[in-house]
Amino acid sequence: MNRFAELLDRLAYEPGRNNKLRLLSGYFREVGDPDRGYALAALTGALSFKHAKPALIRDLIASRTDEVLFGLSYDYVGDLSETVALMWPKSAMAAHNNPPSPTLTEVVTTLRTLGKTELPKQLERWLDELDETGRWALLKLVTGAMRIGISARLAKTAAAALGDKDPHEIELIWPGLSPPYLDLFAWLEGRSQKPVNRDPAPFRPVMLAHAIEDSDFASLDPADYIAEWKWDGIRVQAVAGRDDGGQITARLYSRTGEDITGSFPDLVPSLRLPGAIDGELLILREGRVQSFNVLQQRLNRKVVSPKLIKEFPIHLRAYDLLGDDENDLRELPFAERREHLETFIAKLDDPRIDLSPIVPFASWDALTAARADPASAGAGEDADAVEGVMLKRRDAPYLPGRPKGQWWKWKRDPHIIDAVLMYAQRGHGKRSSYYSDYTFGVWSETENGEELVPVGKAYFGFTDEELLQIDRFVRRNTTEKFGPVRHVVHEGDKGLVLEVAFEGLQRSPRHKSGVAMRFPRISRLRWDKPPREADRLETLERMLKEEAAEIEA
């Protein structure tokens, strides 16, 4: 555990990708099985311990320290594991005996088998046995919240370096592997064959797009790209395959690989041809794509009732084909995969699954026009469900992750309002010393007269430089403090106007204003604008009426 803790600690401070890789591959080379395999699992998010919830760790620290001091410390540090690791007072007996600390394998295997009731005592023993760094790493591990700036991809890249392999090769077999990855390391060290995936319907890591900036177009040639609509639904992977007995197994995965088949039983019968479709989950009513708000009624449901299925009929709009029966198509260029996809969808011939149409364009100007008005560029009546356009390189293979220059997303302009900063709260983790969570409001006529009502909270969208500026503004213009929350001056002529961009609106009884924003973020700081000129609640209500009309339909 100490060697793993040391690795995490050094990684947490190391900014350079190459140095991170050096530290990681050094660790994989130095440390034997099965410890290194469990480390790889921890770094790729492949471990989860269902009983080790943050609440349990809070209980443990509460039993050893003063509640108020813990609360103040946690507020300050902003990270539960670190707060507990720093504060933990060793028991007198442990301090005296200096017991040996556990290995990573001991910790992982013990956590896997331990019952819920035995867990607290065991964690307490380990916390007494480890030093500060060890405690921090242990708590990061058991809660599954590493947040040390290491992506799963980077950890796999470091492992691949052991055998001079392309990390892409690991990605392709990854869904069939499990900790402590003895077969993977054996292959990487040249001691055995490459492991194969025996799952008939495995998840394939998803390829993602970069948001395109205006300045990117200059270096891109329209002839190299194919455009399609970016539908405002849920990105999924629909996989069907034959098991050993020749029976079809069908699964639906979220973009992170979570199996969500159970929530969409109505789609399963349509997945009867072996293959892997990358597509968008939508609700279609009378052939028309509904808004994300409508689709949302079907998400995160424990029970999927026949009524729900009938009222919110599910649909899969296909973007890409990753596998056709036994053939892995991911190495093929997108243009060829698209041909396979068209053939596959035609053969499937199912009303619940259709092709996402190509958007023809000859120049960036033409595409700009299509994006501005999807209805007349082929999206027809579905135009409202178009979130923007996707640009995909014709010759791009299907690469897991977010490879540079292959796929671009070009969203339509989001909704924008000018709101006034009302309260600020310190961030957590990396931002724990900055006021980085902002509650903003718009003007409304209430029983107290004209006043600002909070309509949302945003904690990103700004640059690091802007964060410093807002932080300074908050500290200099605090009118009241409530624990971690500061009331910031917000009057007609005193305060800070934030331009807030968001994707949609919903009615919400939880907010005093009655509305809730989807995906709000700070798009600009309007130092130039006096707060009195910020938007009014009526503007939001007008937008809301437009959106609500769709759900009722």
Added chain:
Amino acid sequence: MTEMRPQDILLPTADGLCCKPGGFHIDPIRPVARAVITHGHSDHARAGHGAVLATQETLDMMRLRYGENFAGSTQAIRYGEELRLGDVKVKFHPAGHVLGSAQIAVSAKDTCIVASGDYKDAPDPTCVPFELVPCDVFITEATFGLPVFRHGDAAEEVRKLLASVALFPERAHLVGAYSLGKAQRVIALLRQAGYDAPIYLHGAMETITHYYQSRGIALGELRPAMGVKKAALAGTITLAPPSATADLWTRRFPDPLTAFASGWMRVRARARQRGIELPLVISDHADWDGLTATIAATGAGEIWVTHGQEDALVHWCKTQGLHARPLDLVGYGEEEGETPIQAEAEA
């Protein structure tokens, strides 16, 4: 004669801690007629007062920083020396914070209040160790007044730095350290650990560091970093003000590795925010254990807590049956109106 309450002796005002019966302020943040100064850090020692009473070292540092005319008149006082000012007596005791730093004991009749300024109870080769002063009211700082701050052994942190220098001989190590006190302490600790190569200094460090040397503090061979060829700086250690370690200035160094010597480095997010690769937990302020042990040992029944994490320390005092309250003094530490990063540098 009526009994004197502590707040009749010392009272927080907008200008700083005011002693009405003595006719002076302690570490005033705005120009006053008579100032009594605990130590030379800029948030405590400001220019423009009428008369200033402080240790010789503090007066010298103020002169170096602000020029000859930093005050109307000055008077030096030694540790252990007692003076009568108006109706009170004032006595200076070592605070162990930086060279010349003092706690100020103010006594009137039977009541003794100690204003500790900034202090630490950990060993420091560059200044006189902290002296425990029994008193009735103890005014404590609370910069690291949370139980997550446990500083550990500074010598161990310096060993970490030297291990990194050995591991990356091709890189230059830049150690961010506040230029008054911390920098000289880090240099002295490096010398104690047996490091005898020349140590390089950022220009902003030179004056104060040379002043330390002139007061008999051995710091070994020091060289200005300016004008040295880039390649010659590989494998060396350079001390710089924290703000400079993220500056264009660092481009003169080969593949610089940024360290920062500060108590704030105990919290990972703080180190990461600043892009620190090698956090060194070395502080000139008492840590949580130091604060609580000191408070208990003074025997004071009443504790006034100022600049830092007042809430936690006040709460702790109350759990120990002590009267405690936060002193709402502004102008020190984080609330200086600077960005938190700049203000932290003083810790």
